[in-house]
Amino acid sequence: MEQLVQNLVLGLLLGGVYALAAGGLTLIFGVMRVINIAHGAFLILAAFITYSLWSGLGIDPLLAIVITTPVIFVVGWVTYKLFVAPIRTAPMASTVLLTFGLALVLEAVMGTIWGNNSTAIRPAYGNESFIVGDLFLPKAQVYGGLVAVLVLAVLWVVLTKTWLGRAIRASAVNPAGAELVGIKIGSVAALVFAIGIAAAGAGGAITGILYPFVPGAHYQWIARLLAIVVLGGMGSLNGAVLGAVLFGVAETMTAAYVSPSWATAVPYAIVFAVLLIRPQGLLGSRLREDAVPA
Amino acid sequence: MSQLSTRRGWKAAALGGALVLALAACGGGSSGDGDGGEQSSEPIKIGTSLPLTGEFSQPGQAAKEGYEVWQKMINDEGGLLGRQVELVVKDDASNQNTIVADYNALISQDKVDLLLGTFSSLLNLPASSVAERNQMLYVEPAGGSPEIFSRGYQYLFFAQQATADKQGKVFAEWVASLPEDQRPKTAAYPTLDDPFAGPVVDGIRAMLEPAGVETVYQETYAIDTKNFDTIVNAMKNADPDLVVNGAQFEDGIGMTRSMLKAGFTPDMFFQTNAPSFGDQFTEGIGEENTEGIIYAVSHSPEADTPGNAEFVKKYEEMFGTSAVPEDAADAFAAAQVLQAAVEAVGSIDDQQALADWLHANEVETILGPLSWDETGAPQGEFLIGQWQDGKAEIVLPEDAATAEIEAGWSPGGAG
Numbered sequence: 001m002e003q004l005v006q007n008l009v010l011g012l013l014l015g016g017v018y019a020l021a022a023g024g025l026t027l028i029f030g031v032m033r034v035i036n037i038a039h040g041a042f043l044i045l046a047a048f049i050t051y052s053l054w055s056g057l058g059i060d061p062l063l064a065i066v067i068t069t070p071v072i073f074v075v076g077w078v079t080y081k082l083f084v085a086p087i088r089t090a091p092m093a094s095t096v097l098l099t100f101g102l103a104l105v106l107e108a109v110m111g112t113i114w115g116n117n118s119t120a121i122r123p124a125y126g127n128e129s130f131i132v133g134d135l136f137l138p139k140a141q142v143y144g145g146l147v148a149v150l151v152l153a154v155l156w157v158v159l160t161k162t163w164l165g166r167a168i169r170a171s172a173v174n175p176a177g178a179e180l181v182g183i184k185i186g187s188v189a190a191l192v193f194a195i196g197i198a199a200a201g202a203g204g205a206i207t208g209i210l211y212p213f214v215p216g217a218h219y220q221w222i223a224r225l226l227a228i229v230v231l232g233g234m235g236s237l238n239g240a241v242l243g244a245v246l247f248g249v250a251e252t253m254t255a256a257y258v259s260p261s262w263a264t265a266v267p268y269a270i271v272f273a274v275l276l277i278r279p280q281g282l283l284g285s286r287l288r289e290d291a292v293p294a
Numbered sequence: 295m296s297q298l299s300t301r302r303g304w305k306a307a308a309l310g311g312a313l314v315l316a317l318a319a320c321g322g323g324s325s326g327d328g329d330g331g332e333q334s335s336e337p338i339k340i341g342t343s344l345p346l347t348g349e350f351s352q353p354g355q356a357a358k359e360g361y362e363v364w365q366k367m368i369n370d371e372g373g374l375l376g377r378q379v380e381l382v383v384k385d386d387a388s389n390q391n392t393i394v395a396d397y398n399a400l401i402s403q404d405k406v407d408l409l410l411g412t413f414s415s416l417l418n419l420p421a422s423s424v425a426e427r428n429q430m431l432y433v434e435p436a437g438g439s440p441e442i443f444s445r446g447y448q449y450l451f452f453a454q455q456a457t458a459d460k461q462g463k464v465f466a467e468w469v470a471s472l473p474e475d476q477r478p479k480t481a482a483y484p485t486l487d488d489p490f491a492g493p494v495v496d497g498i499r500a501m502l503e504p505a506g507v508e509t510v511y512q513e514t515y516a517i518d519t520k521n522f523d524t525i526v527n528a529m530k531n532a533d534p535d536l537v538v539n540g541a542q543f544e545d546g547i548g549m550t551r552s553m554l555k556a557g558f559t560p561d562m563f564f565q566t567n568a569p570s571f572g573d574q575f576t577e578g579i580g581e582e583n584t585e586g587i588i589y590a591v592s593h594s595p596e597a598d599t600p601g602n603a604e605f606v607k608k609y610e611e612m613f614g615t616s617a618v619p620e621d622a623a624d625a626f627a628a629a630q631v632l633q634a635a636v637e638a639v640g641s642i643d644d645q646q647a648l649a650d651w652l653h654a655n656e657v658e659t660i661l662g663p664l665s666w667d668e669t670g671a672p673q674g675e676f677l678i679g680q681w682q683d684g685k686a687e688i689v690l691p692e693d694a695a696t697a698e699i700e701a702g703w704s705p706g707g708a709g
Binding site: 003006007010011014107111115116117118120122126127128129131136138139140141210211212214215216220223251252255256259260261263264265 | 346347348349351352354355387388484487513514515516518519520521523524525527528531543544547548551552554555556557574577578579580583
């Protein structure tokens with residue numbers, strides 16, 4: 001029983017980190033119908049920037065999020081203006097290709113700047129745990145989970161309580177109508193893209209503390225993140241959080257009670273199973289394909 | 295419009311490419327009329343594809359350095375058979391498909407004269423098949439998986455002392471020989487799903503179980519495993535005296551850090567690969583946590599094997615550190631093996647002759663003397679290393695040892 005709780009807690013903490021990374025991806029898709037394959041690469045980029053701030057300037061990597069996230073926000077905004085904006089209304093396949101290309105370019109740029117060696121951010125608490133009774137809660141994971149909750153809460157407030165949020169949702173639901181009432185879809189899209197990337201940036205800072213990384217690690221992340229977003233329902237922020245937590249728990253439970261060799265496969269099997277029953281994902285809504293801007 | 299201009303661009307590129315090819319053919323025709331036999335002054339082209347990016351970028355980069363040190367040294371001495379050596383290095387991004395394309399391109403497009411192998415068994419498995427099919431000598435600096443030698447290849451040679459299943463042999467023998475009150479009673483064997491790491495761990499387990507060391511945990515994890523907390527938690531509950539972790543680099547670091555987080559510090563800790571990476575290992579887990587970690591290793595910078603001191607000196611000169619990664623040394627040794635065969639045969643035209651010579655002879659390398667059976671598997675024994683006071687020492691076998699083996703793992707960071 002105690003072991004069950006321990007494994008459950010480890011799974012929830014892992015899910016928190018996944019949620020942080022997946023939130024931005026689902027946001028970008030929800031508003032822009034852009035599947036951002038470069039999302040994992042931005043995550044790793046944030047990890048490298050955090051590493052430089054930590055190793056070069058001695059800034060605590062968790063505090064560094066305050067610097068990393070705005071930097072990544074700007075990178076996201078510029079990326080959008082330069083590369084994504086020109087093909088925003090192109091078919092989805094084009095944006096998938098474009099963002100895949102972006103991921104490759106980012107990987108090469110990171111390799112040039114930081115080298116292709118495995119990098120680890122190790123603050124003093126990186127190897128420590130909170131001990132609660134017989135349970136151990138790795139400190140970095142707990143902090144990461146808290147940051148995830150904070151960032152996701154901010155995202156939620158922005159989306160539901162602010163004018164910007166209404167503009168974002170309006171652009172997603174009915175672009176033509178939004179434009180008619182004076183919303184500049186292009187600007188909103190740029191902001192959404194930048195916010196989504198910034199969320200990945202916060203996630204990257206955390207994952208950099210938790211796991212060693214190389215520029216090429218983005219492939220493993222994008223595979224997980226896409227699965228999480230599809231599981232939760234593409235475009236649904238709540239769905240992404242739910243999907244992430246399920247994914248994290250499934251991974252830990254499989255490793256503990258089946259075998260670690262199945263741990264990275266079983267969550268994907270669950271995604272398949274859910275999609276068979278609910279093709280729109282757990283919290284996704286069925287889209288009218290004919291009404292979706294191509 | 296832009297599409298049109300792109301298409302025009304392609305046409306131009308294709309035309310340009312054709313022109314270059316035609317010119318090259320002409321040039322080749324005029325200079326190479328003699329058609330073999332006579333000595334060319336052209337450089338000898340040696341091709342390899344290494345995992346310079348992706349999961350195996352650590353060993354890939356190190357191997358590239360090793361090859362470059364060899365190239366520099368041999369060119370400074372007047373070259374191979376009097377010809378300068380030119381390395382053609384491709385990046386396979388740690389991908390099994392890319393490496394096949396790379397070696398095919400090396401042979402058919404770059405028209406290299408000789409091949410050198412790549413890093414990790416995972417990539418050498420497909421790469422050596424390409425070489426064998428093209429009947430080209432393939433000396434690999436890594437790739438000790440028994441699977442590699444089960445295929446009856448004739449052109450394949452592994453330039454380390456022993457195959458993976460025998461890598462931990464010296465360590466296992468030492469554990470089995472400990473007095474009963476010091477010998478671990480239980481052991482855990484978490485292993486990366488990898489054709490190299492798996493057999494090392496299986497080899498050790500196969501020797502320790504008969505010696506009375508009970509197996510209390512044995513699992514394989516996938517290469518994209520990032521989170522080791524659950525595995526570590528399960529091991530912690532099994533409470534083994536000894537942990538033998540079959541790892542490459544990243545997962546080895548992740549596993550060790552997870553063990554520290556969980557406060558799980560077994561009496562004895564053996565890990566493959568990662569601890570042999572010198573500074574990168576200490577940076578990955580923290581120098582204070584390395585104390586006592588044991589690993590198998592092929593090379594020691596301090597060994598008095600012929601040419602080793604010169605190699606270490608040259609490496610330091612070129613890359614600024616005397617902490618030579620093991621994989622750089624392995625790559626250098628592979629090139630030494632190739633060099634020995636070429637110099638003994640006196641020509642690079644007959645790859646079969648090169649392979650025949652290696653099957654029949656022993657080669658002196660910086661790893662010590664190497665010789666091979668008919669499958670290309672080496673016949674020697676590995677060294678066992680241990681981290682002591684932030685320094686990688688050789689502790690077994692005794693005649694090669696630079697320090698006495700310590701029994702325990704005592705990380706400083708764990709509570």
